[in-house]
Amino acid sequence: MTDHRRTLIFLATTALIAGLSAAGDPVRAAQTLADATAVWGMESETDGVGRGGALTPVGGEAEFGVSMSDEDRLASRAVGGDGLAVRLNDAALVAGEGIGGALNPTGDQLTVLMRLRNDTENWDLTLLGKHGGHDRLQYNLYSFDRPGDSGAELGFEFYTPDGYHGQRPFVDSFKAGRWVTIVGRYDGAGLDLFVDGRRVASAAASGPLRPSGGQPLVIAGEETGDGSEYIRRFTGLIDHVAIWDRALSTEEIESLSPSGGLSLYDEPHRPQFHFSPERNWTNDPNGLLYHNGRYHLFYQYNPFGDRWGHMSWGHAVSPDLLHWEHRPVALREAGDTMIWSGSAVFDRNNTSGLGSDESGPLVAVYTARKAGPPEVQSQAIAFSNDDGVTWTKYAENPVLDIGHSAFRDPRVFWYEPEQKWVMAVVVATEHKVRFYESKNLIDWSLTSEFGPAGVRDSGLWECPELFELPLDGDPDDTKWILQVSIGKSVSGGTGGLYFVGRFDGDEFVNENPDDLPLWVDYGRDFYALQSFNGIPDADGRRIWLGWANNWVYANEIPTSPWRGSMSIPREVRLVSTEDGPRLTQRPVSELESLRGPAVKLGPCVIDGSSDPLDALAVEGQSFDIELVFEPLDARRFGIRVLESESVCTEIGYDLRLDEMYVNRRHSGDSSFTRDFGDHQWAPLKPGEDGLIRMRILVDRSVVEAFGGDGRAVITSRVFPGPTARRLSLFTDGGSVRIESARIYPMRSVWSTP
Ligand code: FRU
Numbered sequence: 001m002t003d004h005r006r007t008l009i010f011l012a013t014t015a016l017i018a019g020l021s022a023a024g025d026p027v028r029a030a031q032t033l034a035d036a037t038a039v040w041g042m043e044s045e046t047d048g049v050g051r052g053g054a055l056t057p058v059g060g061e062a063e064f065g066v067s068m069s070d071e072d073r074l075a076s077r078a079v080g081g082d083g084l085a086v087r088l089n090d091a092a093l094v095a096g097e098g099i100g101g102a103l104n105p106t107g108d109q110l111t112v113l114m115r116l117r118n119d120t121e122n123w124d125l126t127l128l129g130k131h132g133g134h135d136r137l138q139y140n141l142y143s144f145d146r147p148g149d150s151g152a153e154l155g156f157e158f159y160t161p162d163g164y165h166g167q168r169p170f171v172d173s174f175k176a177g178r179w180v181t182i183v184g185r186y187d188g189a190g191l192d193l194f195v196d197g198r199r200v201a202s203a204a205a206s207g208p209l210r211p212s213g214g215q216p217l218v219i220a221g222e223e224t225g226d227g228s229e230y231i232r233r234f235t236g237l238i239d240h241v242a243i244w245d246r247a248l249s250t251e252e253i254e255s256l257s258p259s260g261g262l263s264l265y266d267e268p269h270r271p272q273f274h275f276s277p278e279r280n281w282t283n284d285p286n287g288l289l290y291h292n293g294r295y296h297l298f299y300q301y302n303p304f305g306d307r308w309g310h311m312s313w314g315h316a317v318s319p320d321l322l323h324w325e326h327r328p329v330a331l332r333e334a335g336d337t338m339i340w341s342g343s344a345v346f347d348r349n350n351t352s353g354l355g356s357d358e359s360g361p362l363v364a365v366y367t368a369r370k371a372g373p374p375e376v377q378s379q380a381i382a383f384s385n386d387d388g389v390t391w392t393k394y395a396e397n398p399v400l401d402i403g404h405s406a407f408r409d410p411r412v413f414w415y416e417p418e419q420k421w422v423m424a425v426v427v428a429t430e431h432k433v434r435f436y437e438s439k440n441l442i443d444w445s446l447t448s449e450f451g452p453a454g455v456r457d458s459g460l461w462e463c464p465e466l467f468e469l470p471l472d473g474d475p476d477d478t479k480w481i482l483q484v485s486i487g488k489s490v491s492g493g494t495g496g497l498y499f500v501g502r503f504d505g506d507e508f509v510n511e512n513p514d515d516l517p518l519w520v521d522y523g524r525d526f527y528a529l530q531s532f533n534g535i536p537d538a539d540g541r542r543i544w545l546g547w548a549n550n551w552v553y554a555n556e557i558p559t560s561p562w563r564g565s566m567s568i569p570r571e572v573r574l575v576s577t578e579d580g581p582r583l584t585q586r587p588v589s590e591l592e593s594l595r596g597p598a599v600k601l602g603p604c605v606i607d608g609s610s611d612p613l614d615a616l617a618v619e620g621q622s623f624d625i626e627l628v629f630e631p632l633d634a635r636r637f638g639i640r641v642l643e644s645e646s647v648c649t650e651i652g653y654d655l656r657l658d659e660m661y662v663n664r665r666h667s668g669d670s671s672f673t674r675d676f677g678d679h680q681w682a683p684l685k686p687g688e689d690g691l692i693r694m695r696i697l698v699d700r701s702v703v704e705a706f707g708g709d710g711r712a713v714i715t716s717r718v719f720p721g722p723t724a725r726r727l728s729l730f731t732d733g734g735s736v737r738i739e740s741a742r743i744y745p746m747r748s749v750w751s752t753p
């Protein structure tokens with residue numbers, strides 16, 4: 001029987017038998033394994049399928065075809081295995097270079113998988129690699145003991161012309177006698193490590209794999225360089241090993257792993273009251289629109305993976321800005337043209353003529369980004385006549401094309417005084433916002449330009465936002481706010497800048513000096529914000545939300561199976577200050593409906609000798625916290641959240657500097673970037689009553705701190721992992737009076753009732 005036919009029979013039986021198990025996805029797993037470059041099922045030395053070739057045991061004993069216990073067999077079959085393993089006793093298995101050199105991939109993609117049970121405490125192992133010394137090493141999966149810890153470090157490494165790439169996270173499920181499924185993946189943009197279907201590390205990486213130096217692939221051991229010896233050998237069971245010369249999708253990896261899909265929305269780092277898509281990548285919020293009693297959130301989305309790519313518009317709707325119902329992808333990439341950021345409007349008067357007999361359409365205005373060369377970014381529209389369920393791209397797209405490669409992110413709204421549509425759109429590389437007008441959303445003419453302004457070296461300008469706000473709530477005294485998302489902002493990396501001025505339908509006039517930067521958020525993780533169109537006058541709020549991320553590391557943050565979350569929707573107001581009119585932000589009041597019973601404290605004085613929170617046994621990872629302090633002689637004071645023995649995130653006030661800050665230096669995993677930016681601060685003076693007020697949202701991996709009336713805001717991502725659940729109040733260098741502290745545990749919006 002040929003290898004190929006055998007695989008299919010083996011895989012088909014596997015799929016049938018495993019159907020009852022809750023874990024993995026046996027049918028999908030079988031399909032994925034069927035397409036591997038090589039799979040070794042470990043029934044015998046020669047039962048490899050694909051192009052891997054036979055195995056040669058070296059070192060101690062190797063016994064193939066060992067039957068697993070009933071329970072282990074079921075678990076094996078659920079993830080595409082056959083319930084038979086090889087038992088190694090201080091042994092390794094040499095696979096060679098594969099049939100026709102198949103084990104020497106030289107492209108820019110690779111996935112390796114190994115399912116094993118270590119029967120010892122020794123984790124100084126080379127699990128699967130073409131090692132042979134670092135001058136030849138092609139790719140390698142390995143582990144290291146971490147003395148004193150139960151668990152071990154897991155490593156994945158390889159070389160490309162750019163040099164060495166690797167990650168080595170600590171994994172606490174590495175324990176004697178426990179099955180683990182390990183996957184290393186390289187997709188040409190980055191590498192990822194998964195344990196039992198959960199991503200444990202990521203890093204950027206690119207380029208084709210370095211060709212092999214002729215060394216064999218070794219399973220459970222490492223060749224020293226001259227082929228004479230195999231070290232770092234293994235004692236335990238191996239269920240199966242597989243290798244692909246392509247990057248598996250995260251869903252495929254989940255299907256091959258025991259916890260796949262089991263606890264969607266309860267994964268480590270998964271925000272509980274912030275929006276994130278079920279799986280895959282998201283960046284900017286798009287097309288924010290309130291219509292017929294529902295908020296629509298579209299978002300930049302990659303339907304196929306968890307890094308940026310294939311950009312399309314994902315879609316969700318909500319009655320209250322908190323509970324989101326996922327909808328099918330609204331606008332998909334087609335051919336070489338992606339759907340980049342933009343906005344959506346209700347064309348009530350059917351000015352576009354794209355509506356139905358009964359009603360005007362919803363119209364999405366987005367950037368059609370055609371891959372080059374030459375790359376062209378132009379503005380296009382799509383419409384929906386069924387309340388946003390299905391969308392049709394306009395046949396005569398694009399509607400606005402200046403033949404530019406960085407012309408994007410149209411923000412469109414109805415300008416009532418002149419009964420016309422206005423579009424703000426950027427020429428990203430020139431640091432300019434352009435304004436256009438239109439009577440029908442189809443024919444656009446340029447009215448003016450704004451920029452550069454604010455800061456000199458601002459990187460790209462993206463995602464403009466423009467709206468009118470009453471000053472101090474007075475409808476007869478309004479200003480216009482122009483916001484741009486920029487590449488180099490106050491805290492490093494991407495962030496937002498705003499201008500306060502006048503807009504007459506054609507032109508924006510900044511009322512501040514052009515070199516005065518006003519920052520939207522002083523944290524590192526608030527970008528590409530957009531506000532909702534269509535909020536009724538009776539409500540009257542201006543509500544925006546942003547992408548809680550920073551382009552510096554967005555593609556590498558350690559979350560799985562999704563990557564990217566939105567900030568909490570915030571109400572934005574304009575208030576008079578001694579420096580002039582400034583924005584304030586506060587979480588929408590709807591958020592309070594998720595609060596559980598508060599833990600309350602104060603008034604009391606703390607001096608650092610003890611923490612009144614200790615007695616209250618408050619723990620968790622999702623909170624809404626309101627703190628009011630009266631400064632005494634402590635230089636710094638505040639709260640630590642998401643805290644364990646080794647990690648915490650500190651949100652505090654520094655009295656000498658008049659600053660609110662978020663310190664995430666010891667907040668958890670930041671190994672995915674060399675530029676996490678540990679300390680973030682925002683200017684904040686005590687209120688007129690001398691008190692310092694802070695409102696802090698904590699949601700597993702999102703921290704949003706609002707100081708005073710919300711003029712100082714810091715949004716910051718942290719990755720502490722599930723064990724960091726404590727909170728503590730602190731002071732530094734003296735005492736502080738806690739006027740009041742209210743700590744509300746927050747309910748999840750994702751749990752099923
Ligand atoms: C901002 C941005 C936009 C672009 C989109 C592409 O984060 O770069 O300028 O339209 O993302 O996904």
